[in-house]
Amino acid sequence: xxxxxxxxxxxxxxxxxxxxxxxxxxxxxxxxxxxxxxxxxxxxxxxxxxxxxxxxxxxxxxxxxxxxxxxxxxxxxxxxxxxxxxxxxxxxxxxxxxxxxxxxxxxxxxxxxxxxxxxxxxxxxxxxxxxxxxxxxxxxxxxxxxxxxxxxxxxxxxxxxxxxxxxxxxxxxxxxxxxxxxxxxxxxxxxxxxxxxxxxxxxxxxxxxxxxxxxxxxxxxxxxxxxxxxxxxxxxxxxxxxxxxxxxxxxxxxxxxxxxxxxxxxxxxxxxxxxxxxxxxxxxxxxxxxxxxx
Numbered sequence: 001x002x003x004x005x006x007x008x009x010x011x012x013x014x015x016x017x018x019x020x021x022x023x024x025x026x027x028x029x030x031x032x033x034x035x036x037x038x039x040x041x042x043x044x045x046x047x048x049x050x051x052x053x054x055x056x057x058x059x060x061x062x063x064x065x066x067x068x069x070x071x072x073x074x075x076x077x078x079x080x081x082x083x084x085x086x087x088x089x090x091x092x093x094x095x096x097x098x099x100x101x102x103x104x105x106x107x108x109x110x111x112x113x114x115x116x117x118x119x120x121x122x123x124x125x126x127x128x129x130x131x132x133x134x135x136x137x138x139x140x141x142x143x144x145x146x147x148x149x150x151x152x153x154x155x156x157x158x159x160x161x162x163x164x165x166x167x168x169x170x171x172x173x174x175x176x177x178x179x180x181x182x183x184x185x186x187x188x189x190x191x192x193x194x195x196x197x198x199x200x201x202x203x204x205x206x207x208x209x210x211x212x213x214x215x216x217x218x219x220x221x222x223x224x225x226x227x228x229x230x231x232x233x234x235x236x237x238x239x240x241x242x243x244x245x246x247x248x249x250x251x252x253x254x255x256x257x258x259x260x261x262x263x264x265x266x267x268x269x270x271x272x273x274x275x276x277x278x279x280x281x282x283x284x285x286x287x288x289x290x291x292x293x294x
Contacts, residue, residue: 035060037260039289046268046280047099049141055287076157086159094151094175094184096220100142138233140276145228148220151179166191175216182215198251206246210266214238221277235276243267256294262287 041055063070067078069088076090155173162168171186188208195201217237224234246264253259264285268278 029064029066031064033060033062034294035291036294037287037289037291039287041262041285041287041289044280044284045099046283047142047277048139048279049143050099055285055289058287084161086157086161088157088159089154090157090171091152091154091176092173094153094173094179096216097148097150100148100220138276139279140223140231140233142277144231145223145277149179151175152177153184155185165193180216180219182213182219184213184216185211187211200252202250204246204248204250207243208246209241209243211241212239221275223276233276240269242269253290256292258291258293260287260289260291 037058037060039055043053043055045052061070061072069076069078074090074092076088078086078088080087152175153173154176155171158170160168167190169186169188169190172183173185174183175181186208188206190204190206193203193205195203214237217240219237222235222237223231224236225232244264244266247262249261251259262285266283268281268283
């Protein structure tokens with residue numbers, strides 16, 4: 001595999017579409033890549049009692065071989081690679097637990113993967129103290145619920161290289177350590193634009209959606225008297241789709257130094273906002289700073 005597409009555009013390097021330098025869109029084979037971003041930003045936490053994640057120092061580690069690749073929290077193997085299509089088997093830690101655990105890798109490397117997603121909750125449960133549309137003010141703090149375990153996801157990633165600047169990506173995962181026993185996926189369309197008046201500046205725009213199965217949503221955001229007996233409440237999750245937008249601006253100062261600005265917004269469905277664990281209808285990632293590539 002001469003070059004491997006990267007759509008995790010948060011703290012990896014952007015580049016020109018002709019792949020004349022290592023970048024999010026292409027990377028030389030056989031090299032370990034290390035970078036460190038320093039600046040100011042935040043990842044918001046949508047849960048009651050959950051702390052926002054400050055972005056000050058962000059590391060990034062990656063490796064791309066002929067078939068095997070590693071990007072912070074993702075390990076993969078590409079078994080089909082053509083000029084327009086790439087299909088890979090990938091594995092990673094599920095991102096949902098990052099809202100409950102401060103030291104989840106997602107909160108250290110801050111990958112965009114955008115798999116940050118929260119599911120829609122279902123108010124229709126048959127027993128216990130139902131939380132429904134008439135009880136929107138009910139709040140449940142994450143410190144009052146049982147621990148959510150870390151899940152290991154494995155799945156398939158499909159990349160379609162539409163042209164030199166535009167690509168689409170599809171990911172489908174299932175947990176392999178029987179934590180939530182469900183599926184989740186991601187669909188994304190991205191485009192990179194160069195600025196002729198500013199030859200060292202690039203912009204990236206992404207539009208996508210995170211899709212979570214009922215079992216995943218129910219495990220992380222549902223509440224039951226069996227799992228959370230002191231709450232005496234029941235709240236069952238269901239399948240959800242949450243769209244997102246992302247914009248990245250990058251200016252290459254020198255071979256090793258670059259300035260970047262990143263903003264991402266995930267929009268949560270109305271059912272999610274009514275969940276007793278959820279306090280916000282959206283989640284945001286904002287960062288501005290400089291990065292050094294070792």
